[in-house]
Amino acid sequence: MRHQAELFFTALGFFTRLPVPAWVPWSPERLRHAVRYLALVGWVVGLAGAAGYLALSWLLPPALAVVLSMALTIRLTGALHEDGFADACDGLGGGWDKAQALAIMKDSHIGSYGAIGIVLMLLAKAAALVELAAIGSFGAQGMPAGIVAALLVAHPLSRLAATSLIQLLPYARDDDSSKSRPLAQRLTPAGLAIAGLCGLLPLALLTPAEAVAAVTATALVTAWCARLFMRRLGGHTGDLLGATQQLAELACYAGLLAAPRLAAPFAAA
Template sequence: MKYFLCALTFLTRIPIPANAIDQPDSFKKSIYFFPVVGLIVGGILAGSYYLLAKIFPQSIAAALLLFIYVLLTGGLHLDGLIDTVDGIYGGRSREHRLEIMKDTHPGAFGVLGAVVILLIKYSIYTQLSSDMLVILIAASVMGRQAMVWVQIFYPYARKQGLGMLFNIYGNIPLFGVTTGITMVILFLLAQINGLYIFLICSIILFILASWLSHLLGGLTGDTYGASCELIEISALLTGLLLVL
């Protein structure tokens, strides 16, 4: 249970007792629960949107859902996206890109990237109906699972950093367990469409992570967050196309 609570407190702003993560290995083992946390986040978003859409016009409900998403996650993954976009588009070399990504002040490229992502999410939210809310849950699960995969298959680009908390590079058993959990969740949510979402997002993630790793000599905590956001968007778009 403590590993689940550790994953929940790392990926969300849901209040968790401080003693829930009192062991040094809590972070490393908590990653088994990333897809489950995605299920919880997605469930909260789906439930919130269902209620909001009954009270407000769809455009307002979508805007409020976006606000709830940022509150629920603390903007953690969005912050990683901002830093990643800043580094990729502002840097001229591997070292320069990594240095830019360490800067706590967002640059113009990063802010623009965040605005584009939020606009796309908002646009997708406005297209959702009450019988399509499983897409929100599926996207949330895929986004968190993406963070597991990129840590397993791509080395860490720095000698130290937040991403070193997990240190799961090359952990194939972890890949098997979390992938199995993710596929079961997606199938139960959307049957064959859930597996299509899984397959398409997996391909997109491989292309994205390989490109980022080529530019940075590995991946960082910021790119983990960026992967989560971009795969969420990919899953939302894929799910929307499959049901329209």
């Protein structure tokens, strides 16, 4: 049990800016095994975002509360996944071949593709969350606002989507200089089971129709990312995992918004 706690805190320390206990050791090998708890880290981020929104919405209009709660989660993670998405946009948008795309993604400067991509991503997520915030009762447990259930589901599920690419795709870089290189190793069956449980368990907050819509949208986007990354780069990188998380998070919100419309014909019948 202590070993599993160490792995969780290792993941928490790497994927967020939250402090971890001093007794937690660190090594690349531990980080490789700690990926199993990436979705559980999503629980922490989702809870922070939901709590931030609920607190802010007492005083502020929903749209502003949404934007500030997004800022809170970005600060909590150090914009790790957003940075990966921007780098992926630059590399895939501006690179003519694999070597050039990887070189662009490794550059710390942001280009036109990255700037446009991250602005559109943040706007899309904000717009989706504002719509979800307008839903007064949402999910199987009657959450106080649609945005609460959405955040608690989307953050773990989207991180599970990124974890799945580690299992499905090889690592695209030939060098070992990337700080995310230890994450490239596939999980053991036990580790994969833990990751799956952490990513899928929050779906219990939703109705079956909502859960199916969220998982379907997330799976479709993840499959599209896997196909694109293999075709363009022959595998994944840390930036591409971050991009997958961002796209999967947005897809989850979109699936939840589409669920009532998709279920309407069946309800009418």
